[in-house]
Amino acid sequence: MATKTQEGAAAGTEAQGDETAVEAATTDAGAARAETLEDGTGQADTVEEADAGEQEPDQEKVPSGVGQGAGAVVSAALGLVSLSGGWIGTVAGAREQLAGQLHTSSTASVAAQIKAVYGNAWHSTALWAGLFALAALLTGVVVLARPAFGAPGRTQEPWIRSVAWAGVSLGVIGLLLAVLKYSDALLALPSTG
Numbered sequence: 001m002a003t004k005t006q007e008g009a010a011a012g013t014e015a016q017g018d019e020t021a022v023e024a025a026t027t028d029a030g031a032a033r034a035e036t037l038e039d040g041t042g043q044a045d046t047v048e049e050a051d052a053g054e055q056e057p058d059q060e061k062v063p064s065g066v067g068q069g070a071g072a073v074v075s076a077a078l079g080l081v082s083l084s085g086g087w088i089g090t091v092a093g094a095r096e097q098l099a100g101q102l103h104t105s106s107t108a109s110v111a112a113q114i115k116a117v118y119g120n121a122w123h124s125t126a127l128w129a130g131l132f133a134l135a136a137l138l139t140g141v142v143v144l145a146r147p148a149f150g151a152p153g154r155t156q157e158p159w160i161r162s163v164a165w166a167g168v169s170l171g172v173i174g175l176l177l178a179v180l181k182y183s184d185a186l187l188a189l190p191s192t193g
Contacts, residue, residue: 065157071143072163078136079170082129082178089128097121111192119189126181133174140168 100116108116143164147156180186 065160068143068146068156069160069163071139071146072160072167075136075140075143075167076163076170077167078132078139079167079174082133082136082174083170085125085129086132089125089132092128093121093125096124109192114189114192122187122189123182126178130175130178130182133171133178135171136167137171137175140164140166140171144168 097117097120100113100118100120104113104116144161147154177186
């Protein structure tokens, strides 16, 4: 029967033998690799040079679509502004109304006063709404057409297309309403006669 001390010594010897076997195996693998990397001149490449050659080439950066998404949202927002009139249209209308009051004499006919005070303001508001609608329409069309000029085979996110189509639709409706308001086909000035 062996004692604990003898068993521990035997286990230590076996472990030491295993470590030596592992070192020998790695040395043999390194030598075999060096032999396989030998070129026609008889010189072996180093492992570092071989590993450097195995690195993957830089992959092309794929656009994330953030710009297209932002463009689609801007298009929809501009379409909403064209329908609501927006702050700029309101200020421009108020400015035209004030200019009409200042430039119209009190002896002018009622029709001339209404046209100068209210008609020009109405047309100015319609003009600004039309500009916003046109901007929404063009921005939406650019976002929808962008994939045709981008990375081939890459599809546009569905939500980007949906929001861009919403911007285009709002732009068309806003542009139509602006033209109707400006031409007095929609909500024309009341007649004085």
